[in-house]
Amino acid sequence: MDVRTICLGILTRGDATGYEIKKLFEDGRFSYFVEASFGSIYPALSRLTEDGLVSVREEAGGRRPDRKVYSITEKGKSTFVAGLNGPMPDDRFRSPFLFAMMFSNFLDQTRIAAMIDGYIADTEAKLAQITCECGRPCNAQEAFICGYGRTAYSAVLGFLKERRKEFKTDAAIAAAE
Amino acid sequence: MDVRTICLGILTRGDATGYEIKKLFEDGRFSYFVEASFGSIYPALSRLTEDGLVSVREEAGGRRPDRKVYSITEKGKSTFVAGLNGPMPDDRFRSPFLFAMMFSNFLDQTRIAAMIDGYIADTEAKLAQITCECGRPCNAQEAFICGYGRTAYSAVLGFLKERRKEFKTDAAIAAAE
DNA sequence: CCCGAGCTATATCAGACCAATATAGCGGAG
DNA sequence: CTCCGCTATATTGGTCTGATATAGCTCGGG
Structure with missing residues (x-):
C-alpha cells in the first residue's frame, strides 16, 4: 500500500x-x-x-x-x-530467514539453531505485541486484524518449535557427550 | 534480502x-x-x-x-x-488487504465480502502452488520452506473462511428475502 | 503464408521507498 | 555538564519497482 x-x-x-x-x-x-x-x-x-x-x-x-x-x-x-473500492494490490512477504534456510546446507547446525531461535524470539515478540494491545477495547476492524496476526504467527511458531528439535547446538552435543 | x-x-x-x-x-x-x-x-x-x-x-x-x-x-x-553467517535482516510483510480491512467501516458488506473472497482465492492459489510442487523430491531445505508456507497459509485460510461467514453479500441478502 | 500470442533474453527509466543522517529542541539521570 | 531518549521536521544516496523497449523464436489459427 x-x-x-x-x-x-x-x-x-x-x-x-x-x-x-x-x-x-x-x-x-x-x-x-x-x-x-x-x-x-x-x-x-x-x-x-x-x-x-x-x-x-x-x-x-x-x-x-x-x-x-x-x-x-x-x-x-x-x-x-x-x-x-478499487483494485487491491497484492500482499508482499519477504523473508531473509527463509532465504537463508533455503541454503542451510552451507551452515553448521549451531548457526541454524541460532537462526531459528532468533526467529522464534522475534515471532514471539510480535505475537505478544498483538495480543497484549488487544486487551484494550477492540472494534470489529481491529479484532479482525489482530485475529489474522495471531493466527498466522501462532501457526508459524508451532511449526518452528517442532522443527527446531531437529537441530542440535554445539552446547547440546557437548552435553550429550 | x-x-x-x-x-x-x-x-x-x-x-x-x-x-x-x-x-x-x-x-x-x-x-x-x-x-x-x-x-x-x-x-x-x-x-x-x-x-x-x-x-x-x-x-x-x-x-x-x-x-x-x-x-x-x-x-x-x-x-x-x-x-x-552475518546479521539477518528482518522479515517484511506488507498487506494492502489488511490495511483496507482496517478501514472496512468505510465499505459496504458486499465490497468486504468480495475482498475476502478474492484474498481467499489468492491464498488458495499460493497454497496449491507450494503443495503441488512439493510432489517432486524435496531436500531438507525445501521441505522446511514448504512446511512453513503450508502452515502459514493454511492457518490464514482457516481464519478467513471462519470470519467470511460474518459478511453477507447483496446476493445472499436478496436470496434470504 | 501471415499474424498474433507466448516465450526467452537483455536492458532501461521515472517514480517510490529506505536507512541513515542532520537539525532543533526538551527532560531526566548520572 | 553530558548523554540518552523522545518529539519533530527534513533530506539524500542507494535500492527497487513496474512498465516498457528491443530482438528474436515457435506454434497455432485463419
Missing part, C-alpha cells in the same frame, strides 16, 4: 503530525503489515497537501522545528474511500 | 542467465518469500561481475540479444556464505 494512502487512512482517524502518523501505524496491532519511512512520509504529505487531499496548520509553540498538524480534506477522504 | 545476495544464492545452484535467475526464484515453492525485478537483477549482476563475485560468458547462437550466462566465483561463494 503506497504511503500516500497510508497517510490518508491514518488521518481519517484524526489530525496528526508526520511523526505521529508514523507512530500510529507503528502501533503494535498494525505494525506487522504496514511500514513506511520518514523519507517517504514527508514527501507524501507534501504531495497530498499540494493536491488538496490534506491541509496543514503550523503550531509555533517555541519549539524548533515547528509542529505541523495535518488534516484530511473532504476531497482526501473521498479519494481514500474510492481507493478502498 | 538484497538482490545481489539472491542472485549469488541462485548461482550456487548452477550457472544461469539473468532471465533464468528470475525464473528460478519465481519457482512456486520459493516465490512466496522472495521477489526481485529485472530492473534490479541486471544492475546487480553487472555489479557482482565488476566486483569479481560472478563471471559471465556470452553465448552467441544467432539469438538477439545474446545470451549471457553467469557463474559464481570462489570469491562470490565465500562472500555469500559469510553473509549467511
Whole structure:
C-alpha cells in the first residue's frame, strides 16, 4: 500500500503530525503489515497537501522545528474511500530467514539453531505485541486484524518449535557427550 | 534480502542467465518469500561481475540479444556464505488487504465480502502452488520452506473462511428475502 | 503464408521507498 | 555538564519497482 494512502487512512482517524502518523501505524496491532519511512512520509504529505487531499496548520509553540498538524480534506477522504473500492494490490512477504534456510546446507547446525531461535524470539515478540494491545477495547476492524496476526504467527511458531528439535547446538552435543 | 545476495544464492545452484535467475526464484515453492525485478537483477549482476563475485560468458547462437550466462566465483561463494553467517535482516510483510480491512467501516458488506473472497482465492492459489510442487523430491531445505508456507497459509485460510461467514453479500441478502 | 500470442533474453527509466543522517529542541539521570 | 531518549521536521544516496523497449523464436489459427 503506497504511503500516500497510508497517510490518508491514518488521518481519517484524526489530525496528526508526520511523526505521529508514523507512530500510529507503528502501533503494535498494525505494525506487522504496514511500514513506511520518514523519507517517504514527508514527501507524501507534501504531495497530498499540494493536491488538496490534506491541509496543514503550523503550531509555533517555541519549539524548533515547528509542529505541523495535518488534516484530511473532504476531497482526501473521498479519494481514500474510492481507493478502498478499487483494485487491491497484492500482499508482499519477504523473508531473509527463509532465504537463508533455503541454503542451510552451507551452515553448521549451531548457526541454524541460532537462526531459528532468533526467529522464534522475534515471532514471539510480535505475537505478544498483538495480543497484549488487544486487551484494550477492540472494534470489529481491529479484532479482525489482530485475529489474522495471531493466527498466522501462532501457526508459524508451532511449526518452528517442532522443527527446531531437529537441530542440535554445539552446547547440546557437548552435553550429550 | 538484497538482490545481489539472491542472485549469488541462485548461482550456487548452477550457472544461469539473468532471465533464468528470475525464473528460478519465481519457482512456486520459493516465490512466496522472495521477489526481485529485472530492473534490479541486471544492475546487480553487472555489479557482482565488476566486483569479481560472478563471471559471465556470452553465448552467441544467432539469438538477439545474446545470451549471457553467469557463474559464481570462489570469491562470490565465500562472500555469500559469510553473509549467511552475518546479521539477518528482518522479515517484511506488507498487506494492502489488511490495511483496507482496517478501514472496512468505510465499505459496504458486499465490497468486504468480495475482498475476502478474492484474498481467499489468492491464498488458495499460493497454497496449491507450494503443495503441488512439493510432489517432486524435496531436500531438507525445501521441505522446511514448504512446511512453513503450508502452515502459514493454511492457518490464514482457516481464519478467513471462519470470519467470511460474518459478511453477507447483496446476493445472499436478496436470496434470504 | 501471415499474424498474433507466448516465450526467452537483455536492458532501461521515472517514480517510490529506505536507512541513515542532520537539525532543533526538551527532560531526566548520572 | 553530558548523554540518552523522545518529539519533530527534513533530506539524500542507494535500492527497487513496474512498465516498457528491443530482438528474436515457435506454434497455432485463419
